[in-house]
Amino acid sequence: DAGVTQSPTHLIKTRGQHVTLRCSPISGHKSVSWYQQVLGQGPQFIFQYYEKEERGRGNFPDRFSARQFPNYSSELNVNALLLGDSALYLCASSLIADTRTDTQYFGPGTRLTVL
Protein backbone atom coordinates (compact mmCIF):
# COMPACT_ATOMS: atom_id res chain seq x y z
CA ASP A 1 0.00 0.00 0.00
CA ALA A 2 1.15 3.54 -0.70
CA GLY A 3 2.19 5.65 2.23
CA VAL A 4 1.29 9.26 2.79
CA THR A 5 1.99 11.30 -0.31
CA GLN A 6 2.56 15.03 -0.58
CA SER A 7 2.83 17.38 -3.51
CA PRO A 8 4.71 19.23 -4.68
CA THR A 9 8.10 18.08 -3.38
CA HIS A 10 9.68 21.51 -3.64
CA LEU A 11 8.22 24.94 -4.18
CA ILE A 12 9.70 28.40 -4.55
CA LYS A 13 7.48 31.44 -4.03
CA THR A 14 7.98 35.14 -3.47
CA ARG A 15 6.77 37.21 -0.56
CA GLY A 16 3.09 38.08 -0.67
CA GLN A 17 2.12 35.13 -2.85
CA HIS A 18 -0.23 32.33 -1.95
CA VAL A 19 0.58 28.61 -1.83
CA THR A 20 -1.43 25.38 -1.72
CA LEU A 21 0.12 22.16 -0.49
CA ARG A 22 -1.56 18.79 -0.94
CA CYS A 23 -1.60 15.57 1.04
CA SER A 24 -3.08 12.14 0.43
CA PRO A 25 -3.35 9.95 3.52
CA ILE A 26 -2.83 6.23 3.75
CA SER A 27 -5.90 4.40 2.46
CA GLY A 28 -8.39 3.99 5.29
CA HIS A 29 -6.94 6.77 7.42
CA LYS A 30 -9.43 9.48 8.25
CA SER A 31 -7.24 11.89 10.18
CA VAL A 32 -4.74 14.27 8.62
CA SER A 33 -2.43 16.61 10.51
CA TRP A 34 -0.16 19.33 9.17
CA TYR A 35 3.16 20.44 10.60
CA GLN A 36 5.71 23.13 9.86
CA GLN A 37 9.35 22.31 10.45
CA VAL A 38 11.89 25.09 10.32
CA LEU A 39 15.52 24.06 9.89
CA GLY A 40 17.00 22.84 13.15
CA GLN A 41 13.66 22.67 14.96
CA GLY A 42 11.11 19.97 15.59
CA PRO A 43 7.80 19.82 13.73
CA GLN A 44 5.28 22.42 14.89
CA PHE A 45 1.62 21.43 14.80
CA ILE A 46 -0.57 23.54 12.50
CA PHE A 47 -3.89 21.71 12.00
CA GLN A 48 -5.62 18.39 12.48
CA TYR A 49 -8.63 17.32 10.44
CA TYR A 50 -10.81 14.28 11.01
CA GLU A 51 -13.82 13.34 8.91
CA LYS A 52 -13.58 16.72 7.15
CA GLU A 53 -13.86 18.64 10.41
CA GLU A 54 -11.13 20.66 12.06
CA ARG A 55 -10.14 18.89 15.28
CA GLY A 56 -7.24 21.00 16.39
CA ARG A 57 -5.30 24.11 15.54
CA GLY A 58 -1.82 25.15 16.57
CA ASN A 59 -0.50 28.63 17.22
CA PHE A 60 -0.36 29.89 13.64
CA PRO A 61 -1.81 33.08 12.13
CA ASP A 62 -5.02 33.18 10.11
CA ARG A 63 -2.95 33.26 6.93
CA PHE A 64 -2.79 29.50 7.38
CA SER A 65 -5.90 27.50 6.52
CA ALA A 66 -6.68 23.93 5.57
CA ARG A 67 -9.47 21.66 4.53
CA GLN A 68 -10.14 17.97 4.13
CA PHE A 69 -12.06 16.48 1.24
CA PRO A 70 -14.56 13.58 1.17
CA ASN A 71 -11.76 11.22 0.07
CA TYR A 72 -9.80 12.35 3.19
CA SER A 73 -7.09 14.09 1.20
CA SER A 74 -6.20 17.52 2.48
CA GLU A 75 -4.90 20.90 1.38
CA LEU A 76 -2.93 23.43 3.38
CA ASN A 77 -3.17 27.02 2.17
CA VAL A 78 -0.90 29.86 3.17
CA ASN A 79 -1.69 33.42 2.11
CA ALA A 80 0.52 36.51 1.99
CA LEU A 81 3.71 34.49 2.28
CA LEU A 82 6.50 35.78 4.50
CA LEU A 83 10.17 34.88 4.41
CA GLY A 84 9.66 33.14 7.75
CA ASP A 85 7.22 30.70 6.15
CA SER A 86 10.15 28.97 4.47
CA ALA A 87 10.14 25.49 5.94
CA LEU A 88 9.47 21.81 5.41
CA TYR A 89 5.73 21.19 5.59
CA LEU A 90 4.82 17.74 6.77
CA CYS A 91 1.54 15.92 6.55
CA ALA A 92 0.70 12.94 8.75
CA SER A 93 -2.24 10.57 8.69
CA SER A 94 -3.71 8.26 11.30
CA LEU A 95 -6.68 5.91 11.53
CA ILE A 96 -8.47 7.75 14.29
CA ALA A 97 -8.50 11.27 15.62
CA ASP A 98 -6.91 10.51 18.98
CA THR A 99 -3.21 11.14 18.36
CA ARG A 100 -2.43 10.29 21.99
CA THR A 101 -3.08 6.65 21.28
CA ASP A 102 -2.76 6.23 17.52
CA THR A 103 0.41 6.24 15.46
CA GLN A 104 0.89 8.99 12.92
CA TYR A 105 2.43 8.18 9.56
CA PHE A 106 4.28 11.06 7.95
CA GLY A 107 4.71 11.97 4.32
CA PRO A 108 8.04 13.04 2.82
CA GLY A 109 7.15 16.72 3.11
CA THR A 110 7.01 19.74 0.85
CA ARG A 111 10.02 22.06 0.99
CA LEU A 112 8.75 25.64 0.63
CA THR A 113 11.21 28.45 -0.02
CA VAL A 114 9.95 32.03 0.10
CA LEU A 115 12.18 34.61 -1.58
Added chain:
Amino acid sequence: SQQGEEDPQALSIQEGENATMNCSYKTSINNLQWYRQNSGRGLVHLILIRSNEREKHSGRLRVTLDTSKKSSSLLITASRAADTASYFCGGADGLTFGKGTHLIIQP
Protein backbone atom coordinates in the same frame (compact mmCIF):
# COMPACT_ATOMS: atom_id res chain seq x y z
CA SER B 1 3.27 22.17 27.87
CA GLN B 2 2.51 18.82 26.27
CA GLN B 3 5.77 18.94 24.38
CA GLY B 4 8.43 16.29 24.84
CA GLU B 5 11.97 17.55 25.20
CA GLU B 6 14.83 15.46 23.89
CA ASP B 7 18.32 15.40 25.36
CA PRO B 8 21.09 15.71 24.33
CA GLN B 9 20.54 18.06 21.40
CA ALA B 10 23.39 16.38 19.51
CA LEU B 11 25.31 13.14 19.93
CA SER B 12 28.25 11.85 17.93
CA ILE B 13 29.53 8.30 18.43
CA GLN B 14 31.58 5.69 16.60
CA GLU B 15 29.90 3.01 14.54
CA GLY B 16 29.24 -0.05 16.65
CA GLU B 17 28.79 1.88 19.90
CA ASN B 18 25.47 2.27 21.66
CA ALA B 19 23.54 5.53 21.55
CA THR B 20 21.22 6.70 24.30
CA MET B 21 18.92 9.67 24.13
CA ASN B 22 16.33 10.89 26.57
CA CYS B 23 12.92 12.50 26.51
CA SER B 24 11.26 14.40 29.33
CA TYR B 25 7.65 15.54 29.43
CA LYS B 26 5.52 17.53 31.83
CA THR B 27 1.97 16.20 31.59
CA SER B 28 0.63 12.69 32.10
CA ILE B 29 0.63 10.42 29.05
CA ASN B 30 -1.31 7.51 27.62
CA ASN B 31 1.55 6.52 25.36
CA LEU B 32 4.87 7.88 24.28
CA GLN B 33 6.15 7.51 20.76
CA TRP B 34 9.61 7.82 19.24
CA TYR B 35 10.24 8.90 15.67
CA ARG B 36 13.30 9.13 13.43
CA GLN B 37 13.86 11.73 10.74
CA ASN B 38 16.54 11.46 8.10
CA SER B 39 17.76 14.78 6.79
CA GLY B 40 15.01 16.79 5.13
CA ARG B 41 12.54 13.94 5.04
CA GLY B 42 9.38 12.94 6.89
CA LEU B 43 9.32 11.36 10.33
CA VAL B 44 9.29 7.58 10.59
CA HIS B 45 7.56 5.96 13.55
CA LEU B 46 9.93 3.76 15.54
CA ILE B 47 8.15 2.54 18.61
CA LEU B 48 5.19 3.23 20.89
CA ILE B 49 5.35 2.50 24.60
CA ARG B 50 2.20 2.57 26.69
CA SER B 51 2.00 4.22 30.08
CA ASN B 52 1.66 0.83 31.83
CA GLU B 53 4.81 -0.51 30.17
CA ARG B 54 8.30 0.04 31.53
CA GLU B 55 10.40 -1.31 28.69
CA LYS B 56 9.92 -2.26 25.07
CA HIS B 57 12.22 -3.69 22.42
CA SER B 58 12.19 -3.56 18.65
CA GLY B 59 15.24 -4.97 16.90
CA ARG B 60 18.24 -2.89 18.02
CA LEU B 61 15.97 -0.37 19.76
CA ARG B 62 15.16 -0.43 23.43
CA VAL B 63 12.79 2.12 24.97
CA THR B 64 12.20 2.62 28.66
CA LEU B 65 9.53 4.68 30.34
CA ASP B 66 9.52 6.04 33.88
CA THR B 67 6.18 7.70 34.49
CA SER B 68 7.18 8.77 38.00
CA LYS B 69 10.01 10.82 36.54
CA LYS B 70 8.08 11.70 33.40
CA SER B 71 10.94 10.53 31.25
CA SER B 72 11.76 8.01 28.55
CA SER B 73 14.97 6.84 26.97
CA LEU B 74 15.77 5.37 23.57
CA LEU B 75 18.78 3.10 23.28
CA ILE B 76 20.15 2.11 19.89
CA THR B 77 22.58 -0.78 20.19
CA ALA B 78 25.43 -1.59 17.80
CA SER B 79 24.94 1.66 15.90
CA ARG B 80 25.32 1.84 12.13
CA ALA B 81 26.00 4.71 9.76
CA ALA B 82 22.37 4.47 8.61
CA ASP B 83 21.24 5.39 12.13
CA THR B 84 22.49 8.93 11.53
CA ALA B 85 19.30 10.98 11.86
CA SER B 86 17.31 13.18 14.21
CA TYR B 87 15.21 11.44 16.84
CA PHE B 88 12.03 12.88 18.34
CA CYS B 89 9.65 11.85 21.06
CA GLY B 90 5.99 12.70 20.64
CA GLY B 91 4.41 14.78 23.37
CA ALA B 92 1.46 13.77 25.53
CA ASP B 93 -1.05 14.86 22.90
CA GLY B 94 0.86 13.12 20.10
CA LEU B 95 0.98 16.40 18.20
CA THR B 96 3.88 18.26 19.77
CA PHE B 97 7.57 17.57 19.42
CA GLY B 98 10.76 18.96 20.88
CA LYS B 99 13.82 19.95 18.92
CA GLY B 100 15.04 16.37 18.76
CA THR B 101 18.38 14.68 19.28
CA HIS B 102 20.65 14.84 16.24
CA LEU B 103 22.63 11.60 16.16
CA ILE B 104 25.76 11.25 14.05
CA ILE B 105 27.38 7.84 13.63
CA GLN B 106 30.99 8.13 12.56
CA PRO B 107 32.46 5.26 10.52
